[in-house]
Amino acid sequence: MSTLTKQVIRDEHASLAAMLQSLAMMVRMGPGDERAAYFEVVRAMLFYIDEIPEKQHHPIESSLLFPRVVARAPEVGDVVARLDREHARGEETVRRLQHELLAWELLGDERRAVFEASVGIYLRFYEDHMRLEEEIVLPAAERSLREADWAEMDQAFAANHDPLGRLLAGAGVSGLDPLYQQLFSRIVRLAPPPVGLGGT
Numbered sequence: 468m469s470t471l472t473k474q475v476i477r478d479e480h481a482s483l484a485a486m487l488q489s490l491a492m493m494v495r496m497g498p499g500d501e502r503a504a505y506f507e508v509v510r511a512m513l514f515y516i517d518e519i520p521e522k523q524h525h526p527i528e529s530s531l532l533f534p535r536v537v538a539r540a541p542e543v544g545d546v547v548a549r550l551d552r553e554h555a556r557g558e559e560t561v562r563r564l565q566h567e568l569l570a571w572e573l574l575g576d577e578r579r580a581v582f583e584a585s586v587g588i589y590l591r592f593y594e595d596h597m598r599l600e601e602e603i604v605l606p607a608a609e610r611s612l613r614e615a616d617w618a619e620m621d622q623a624f625a626a627n628h629d630p631l632g633r634l635l636a637g638a639g640v641s642g643l644d645p646l647y648q649q650l651f652s653r654i655v656r657l658a659p660p661p662v663g664l665g666g667t
């Protein structure tokens with residue numbers, strides 16, 4: 468059964484995964500001669516990754532989806548508890564990355580390795596997190612939730628978001644709120660190829 472809630476969770480995973488891959492590519496490429504542009508783009512990417520999960524994505528999962536799944540499919544309770552803990556720590560983790568990036572920018576290359584190592588750990592952490600949600604939690608929800616649960620979630624979701632815009636815009640980053648689309652376009656404009664269009 469396709470519902471707004473499920474569609475949005477999958478769409479946001481897809482756009483987050485794309486942004487995480489772009490961040491990984493930026494980190495692999497390094498600043499080169501475009502130091503100022505590099506830090507601006509990486510900073511904007513971290514801001515995006517912080518904003519979408521914290522303000523849009525985690526609240527939907529933790530408040531709407533997870534409690535219902537655990538109630539109907541208690542066997543996934545441990546996984547959901549872990550994912551909830553990860554949501555709670557998410558903001559702090561991105562703050563640390565932002566600080567480490569600033570340290571590299573302001574204090575110099577001595578601090579570069581710390582940031583790069585943390586990005587690597589963060590990417591693996593986030594990929595595992597989304598994989599658990601897609602491979603364990605969403606299938607459990609599909610198996611166990613009832614029509615009324617989905618309808619309730621869609622209704623609660625629609626009250627706090629702009630579902631029409633999302634539905635009209637379709638999947639992926641184009642399904643984001645206009646504010647975030649602007650931010651995404653800015654990143655694409657500034658980032659050097661092959662990540663974005665900067666300097667082309």
Ligand SMILES: [Fe+2]
Nearest residue numbers: 525528550600
């Ligand atoms: Fe999550």
Ligand SMILES: [Fe+2]
Nearest residue numbers: 524528597600
């Ligand atoms: Fe998620």
